[in-house]
Amino acid sequence: MLFKELLNTVDYEDVWKILDSEYCHEEGAYEIYKHVIEELKSLLAKPSEQPTTLVVAKIKNILEPNGVIFDVFGVFEDDKERYSLSMEPWEEWNGFNVLDKSIQIYGAPAVVAHAIYELTFYGYSAEGAAKRVAKEKQILKRRLDEIERGETELIPYEEVRADLGIADNRTPEEKEQQKKQMEKAHAENQEVYKMLLGWV
Numbered sequence: 001m002l003f004k005e006l007l008n009t010v011d012y013e014d015v016w017k018i019l020d021s022e023y024c025h026e027e028g029a030y031e032i033y034k035h036v037i038e039e040l041k042s043l044l045a046k047p048s049e050q051p052t053t054l055v056v057a058k059i060k061n062i063l064e065p066n067g068v069i070f071d072v073f074g075v076f077e078d079d080k081e082r083y084s085l086s087m088e089p090w091e092e093w094n095g096f097n098v099l100d101k102s103i104q105i106y107g108a109p110a111v112v113a114h115a116i117y118e119l120t121f122y123g124y125s126a127e128g129a130a131k132r133v134a135k136e137k138q139i140l141k142r143r144l145d146e147i148e149r150g151e152t153e154l155i156p157y158e159e160v161r162a163d164l165g166i167a168d169n170r171t172p173e174e175k176e177q178q179k180k181q182m183e184k185a186h187a188e189n190q191e192v193y194k195m196l197l198g199w200v
Contacts, residue, residue, distance in 0.1 A: 001103070003054055003115065004045040004094035010109045012037060018113035022070070032124050036116055039090070039126060046091035050076050054085065054096040056111045059192050060185035070110075072118035075099075080199050086118055087133045090126040093119050101196050 123129035
């Protein structure tokens, strides 16, 4: 089922309940997300350059092993990678096939809610998001060009943390314990991906 078709099967109130319970919002979010869905319904479903399947997966948050997050990503046929979709045009979102298993396991309102949250990362209108994505891509290209020309210096992550006053003060034992927790969460997440996709 295409994402645009899925949008037409859900009641906004059901979608909003999930958005409201899973994510933090500013005042007025109810109307903003309602408008997003209305705009999506008014747009065509444009096929992406490479046929894309939209997947929603409930996984452990590896940074907070007792917490969960919903991973929204795309997969391509015969490709075992997971791809971010946040920079894709809204018309292409409409044209994504939605993984049946995501709908079966989490329900259509949840799939729509989490997809909408991801889709609006760069803005709450198709035009606004497209402009922001174009700007972000220009910045990324400029940064990459600077690196390739040797005009910028890469700074180690630990040095940046220290400069910002967020140095890692964990003991070696705490670091090892957290590493084990993250590895456990990662392994459990791989099982979720395998269950949904049949591969990891």
